[in-house]
Amino acid sequence: xxSVAQPEDQVNVAEGNPLTVKCTYSVSGNPYLFWYVQYPxxxxxxxxxxxxxxxxVKGSYGFEAEFNKSQTSxxxxxxxxxxxxxxxxxxxxxxxxxxxxxxxxFGGGTRLMVKP
Amino acid sequence: xxxVSQSPSNKVTEKGKDVELRCDPISGHTALYxxxxxxxxxxxxxxxxxxxxxxxxxxxxxxxxxxxxxxxxVSTLTIQRTQQEDSAVYxxxxxxxxxxxxxxxxxxxxxxx
Numbered sequence: 001x002x003s004v005a006q007p008e009d010q011v012n013v014a015e016g017n018p019l020t021v022k023c024t025y026s027v028s029g030n031p032y033l034f035w036y037v038q039y040p041x042x043x044x045x046x047x048x049x050x051x052x053x054x055x056x057v058k059g060s061y062g063f064e065a066e067f068n069k070s071q072t073s074x075x076x077x078x079x080x081x082x083x084x085x086x087x088x089x090x091x092x093x094x095x096x097x098x099x100x101x102x103x104x105x106f107g108g109g110t111r112l113m114v115k116p
Numbered sequence: 117x118x119x120v121s122q123s124p125s126n127k128v129t130e131k132g133k134d135v136e137l138r139c140d141p142i143s144g145h146t147a148l149y150x151x152x153x154x155x156x157x158x159x160x161x162x163x164x165x166x167x168x169x170x171x172x173x174x175x176x177x178x179x180x181x182x183x184x185x186x187x188x189x190v191s192t193l194t195i196q197r198t199q200q201e202d203s204a205v206y207x208x209x210x211x212x213x214x215x216x217x218x219x220x221x222x223x224x225x226x227x228x229x
Binding site: 034036042043044045049090102103106107108109 | 158161
């Protein structure tokens with residue numbers, strides 16, 4: 001079984017400050033990890049993914065995430081937050097060793113509020 | 117290019133009626149997924165199609181839910197005898213093969229009165 005935890009329902013940050021949205025995962029094999037963002041009344045937009053290789057992954061809109069195998073974490077980061085980054089963020093995992101498990105398992109989501 | 121499209125964007129129905137939700141995936145994407153997003157349950161996987169293989173139906177919550185994919189492209193999710201707990205946003209996604217990142221449509225908001 002695979003699972004994802006996003007421990008914070010909401011993260012508040014001032015514009016211009018760095019932001020971190022936390023994610024931890026559990027899979028039996030090696031993980032594919034993803035971050036998606038959802039703006040109001042919109043579908044999910046892909047931000048970035050980790051498959052293999054460098055632990056620091058860079059994605060859209062200046063976001064990046066760091067894969068930490070020992071801590072089973074994949075925290076989303078951005079050096080300088082924008083008000084327009086305010087949205088709902090989802091972390092997701094898939095077990096790459098499980099050929100039958102092609103679906104994504106999502107965390108509960110974290111609402112990011114960036115205040116001017 | 118065109119993204120994943122879904123129709124209708126909103127659907128209001130009465131308890132006990134059947135509904136059909138449609139998804140047009142990105143052209144060339146062989147994998148198609150349905151998810152459900154609701155306040156109490158977050159994002160839940162429903163069903164997965166890959167090429168001509170038998171679909172993975174492991175996420176369907178009851179036998180009132182079914183889906184088909186015609187010609188390896190358009191998919192229809194059908195909910196029979198709708199219940200109020202079926203109210204949610206139904207999201208469709210597609211990807212290349214079965215292992216790439218999934219691209220999501222805007223969703224269909226279903227409200228069962």
